[in-house]
Amino acid sequence: MLEIVNLHAEVNGKEILRGINLSVKAGEVHAIMGPNGSGKSTLSAVLAGHPAFTVTQGSVTFNGKDLLAMPAEERSRAGLFLSFQYPVEIPGVSMVNFMRAAVNEHRKYKGQDPLTAGEFLKLMRAKKDIVELDNKLANRSVNEGFSGGEKKRNEIFQMAMLEPCLSILDETDSGLDIDALRIVANGVNQLKTPQNASIVITHYQRLLDYIVPDIVHILYKGRIVKTAGRELVAVLEEKGYDWIKQEVGE
Amino acid sequence: MIHDGYIALFRENEALFQQNLPVWRKQMRNDAVVSLQNQNKATFADAYALDYGLNPQRLPFKGNPFSLFMCDIPGITTYNYLVLNDSFYAQPNLPALPAGVVICSLAQAFVQHADLLQPYISQLALQNPDVALNQLLAQDGMFLYVPDGVQLERPIQLVNMMYGTVDMMAVSHNVAIIGENAKAQVLVCDHAYGSEVSYLSNRLTQVFVGKNATYEHYKLESSSEKTTNVSTLQITQQEGSQVLSNLITLANGQTHNRVEVNLNGKGAHLSINGLGLGHNTERIENHTFINHNVDGATSNELFKYVLDYQAECDFYGLIKVLPDAQQTQAFQINRNLCLSKTARMFTRPQLEIYADDVKCNHGSTVGQLDENALFYMRARGIDPDEARMLLMFAFVHDVLDNVRIEPLKDRLQLLIERRLRGDKTHCNGCKICR
Numbered sequence: 001m002l003e004i005v006n007l008h009a010e011v012n013g014k015e016i017l018r019g020i021n022l023s024v025k026a027g028e029v030h031a032i033m034g035p036n037g038s039g040k041s042t043l044s045a046v047l048a049g050h051p052a053f054t055v056t057q058g059s060v061t062f063n064g065k066d067l068l069a070m071p072a073e074e075r076s077r078a079g080l081f082l083s084f085q086y087p088v089e090i091p092g093v094s095m096v097n098f099m100r101a102a103v104n105e106h107r108k109y110k111g112q113d114p115l116t117a118g119e120f121l122k123l124m125r126a127k128k129d130i131v132e133l134d135n136k137l138a139n140r141s142v143n144e145g146f147s148g149g150e151k152k153r154n155e156i157f158q159m160a161m162l163e164p165c166l167s168i169l170d171e172t173d174s175g176l177d178i179d180a181l182r183i184v185a186n187g188v189n190q191l192k193t194p195q196n197a198s199i200v201i202t203h204y205q206r207l208l209d210y211i212v213p214d215i216v217h218i219l220y221k222g223r224i225v226k227t228a229g230r231e232l233v234a235v236l237e238e239k240g241y242d243w244i245k246q247e248v249g250e
Numbered sequence: 251m252i253h254d255g256y257i258a259l260f261r262e263n264e265a266l267f268q269q270n271l272p273v274w275r276k277q278m279r280n281d282a283v284v285s286l287q288n289q290n291k292a293t294f295a296d297a298y299a300l301d302y303g304l305n306p307q308r309l310p311f312k313g314n315p316f317s318l319f320m321c322d323i324p325g326i327t328t329y330n331y332l333v334l335n336d337s338f339y340a341q342p343n344l345p346a347l348p349a350g351v352v353i354c355s356l357a358q359a360f361v362q363h364a365d366l367l368q369p370y371i372s373q374l375a376l377q378n379p380d381v382a383l384n385q386l387l388a389q390d391g392m393f394l395y396v397p398d399g400v401q402l403e404r405p406i407q408l409v410n411m412m413y414g415t416v417d418m419m420a421v422s423h424n425v426a427i428i429g430e431n432a433k434a435q436v437l438v439c440d441h442a443y444g445s446e447v448s449y450l451s452n453r454l455t456q457v458f459v460g461k462n463a464t465y466e467h468y469k470l471e472s473s474s475e476k477t478t479n480v481s482t483l484q485i486t487q488q489e490g491s492q493v494l495s496n497l498i499t500l501a502n503g504q505t506h507n508r509v510e511v512n513l514n515g516k517g518a519h520l521s522i523n524g525l526g527l528g529h530n531t532e533r534i535e536n537h538t539f540i541n542h543n544v545d546g547a548t549s550n551e552l553f554k555y556v557l558d559y560q561a562e563c564d565f566y567g568l569i570k571v572l573p574d575a576q577q578t579q580a581f582q583i584n585r586n587l588c589l590s591k592t593a594r595m596f597t598r599p600q601l602e603i604y605a606d607d608v609k610c611n612h613g614s615t616v617g618q619l620d621e622n623a624l625f626y627m628r629a630r631g632i633d634p635d636e637a638r639m640l641l642m643f644a645f646v647h648d649v650l651d652n653v654r655i656e657p658l659k660d661r662l663q664l665l666i667e668r669r670l671r672g673d674k675t676h677c678n679g680c681k682i683c684r
């Protein structure tokens with residue numbers, strides 16, 4: 001589904017990703033772990049098409065298409081979803097209008113008619129339940145005044161609405177208490193199918209107790225320095241990231 | 251033309267300008283001459299520099315002037331009036347007005363209601379050159395009188411239409427007297443015919459709002475790039491009166507709006523809002539002067555601008571709280587969105603406070619569209635143009651919240667959206683613009 005080959009990217013002239021290789025197949029859950037500043041969010045931003053980052057080398061193929069050639073909105077329509085580490089507040093744009101615009105763009109891409117107002121509200125109601133999102137939030141501005149937990153649940157709600165093929169969850173666990181964490185993880189697990197895949201980015205083990213990864217990668221200084229099965233999570237938890245630093249010879 | 255030119259024009263046609271006027275109004279014309287003579291030639295508004303032709307004869311329009319414009323705001327029923335260039339017309343077959351309400355030509359009012367008008371109009375200060383020029387040359391306009399206790403359920407719509415085949419200037423003067431406990435809503439639409447002819451309009455509107463009365467004033471401009479529109483709105487509020495004023499400039503050439511509000515009674519409340527959408531080389535100026543002259547009055551001011559291309563916009567807001575005006579609450583906000591590097595915004599919010607027990611604040615910002623929000627929306631599949639629209643709409647939407655005539659609000663949403671998308675915003679009803 002996703003094939004990343006020797007990906008290099010920079011921001012403001014500074015190289016952050018220094019040769020990433022990663023292959024994700026349908027049905028898989030990948031975890032990317034790594035200390036702060038190692039480039040996890042940069043990788044997700046580059047995949048989502050953030051204009052601030054420049055790819056200098058390498059390729060990314062998504063379902064057979066050249067992902068890097070597509071603008072951000074087209075990547076989303078083609079089935080890529082990024083759950084933001086820091087969801088953006090958009091005062092004055094209601095969740096309903098925002099989501100309706102997004103859903104209908106996705107439908108247009110697939111050659112489907114836009115949803116009627118009634119159908120759309122019905123869909124919203126159904127999907128809200130997945131992350132136990134409050135009814136009132138739908139009428140509020142996007143993320144405005146939402147608590148940290150509400151923002152993260154809102155991300156998963158959007159994911160449920162858009163039914164992506166590949167979702168990248170960037171630190172979706174950060175700032176969540178244990179209840180919220182369970183709700184978010186539950187939502188993600190409910191959305192899992194044999195046809196889709198996810199990349200879960202985190203630097204704690206916590207979330208991975210709930211969302212069990214098939215493959216675990218360690219990202220360090222812009223490179224994937226280690227890839228293993230889910231047992232790697234326990235090793236990391238025990239030894240910390242210093243162990244990785246020693247392994248790569250620092 | 252410099253002011254000498256206008257004075258000469260007045261002198262040449264003095265008999266015409268002074269016909270059928272009460273003595274005190276004739277005197278005001280002469281006072282206006284003196285005021286203009288005292289103006290500094292160099293600072294006399296740039297707007298008047300060109301020589302537009304004025305038609306002192308005011309030849310009546312041949313045919314039905316209402317065929318030029320038919321407001322098509324769905325669901326709105328108004329009392330419909332027209333000031334075509336410089337002359338007032340009432341739509342034929344209007345439904346009867348409530349007892350005692352007068353809506354007529356100001357020229358006619360000077361003949362029929364001179365004594366009623368005198369205490370209001372004769373007090374007019376003529377130092378301001380725009381006002382002086384208006385009082386030198388204005389021959390007509392709308393007169394509205396709502397007696398004590400009468401509530402007009404239906405809005406009054408006044409369409410100011412500039413219409414000509416050669417460059418021209420038009421001057422008009424409107425007066426509204428709203429009695430105690432009375433209620434009225436006035437929607438003023440400024441339009442212009444065609445895109446080739448240059449127009450200059452100078453319009454003065456005086457509104458006197460009685461004790462505990464409610465008054466709403468909407469001024470909506472959708473004119474042409476070659477239109478210069480100078481308009482002065484003066485509002486005087488008595489005790490407990492509630493006034494809402496909205497100035498919305500959708501499409502224009504050069505617009506100078508000056509609003510002066512005197513809060514003269516305890517418990518008077520003013521909500522004044524404005525929106526300017528500046529495109530191309532449009533120029534939109536809103537200058538507001540809010541005077542808290544007595545204690546216990548409140549005012550709330552919100553002006554927003556969206557500027558694109560080489561638009562140049564200007565906001566000046568002065569709130570003055572006089573020494574006796576304790577317990578004043580006055581808030582002023584000006585926010586601006588600059589979409590292009592070549593657009594320019596000038597903003598000068600000012601507070602002058604001479605009382606100590608007051609709550610006042612003001613703020614002003616100039617910014618761009620939030621890039622993070624744009625990316626967030628694109629990352630959900632939303633088209634960048636659509637995302638920009640949503641953000642621009644979010645930016646202006648609180649001005650619309652202050653529009654209390656629902657059909658007008660719906661129509662404005664549509665017109666604003668069209669304008670933000672770069673379409674012409676002329677109302678569909680304006681046959682001549684189609």
Ligand SMILES: Nc1ncnc2c1ncn2[C@@H]1O[C@H](COP(=O)(O)OP(=O)(O)O)[C@@H](O)[C@H]1O
Binds near residue numbers: 034
């Ligand atoms: N917009 C930016 N400008 C400059 N440096 C950046 C920018 N974004 C991220 N970086 C730098 O890139 C590195 C990786 O950041 P990030 O991808 O956020 O790491 P992680 O998500 O793994 O904590 C850090 O050193 C960070 O300071």
Ligand SMILES: [Mg+2]
Binds near residue numbers: 040041042085171
């Ligand atoms: Mg990060």
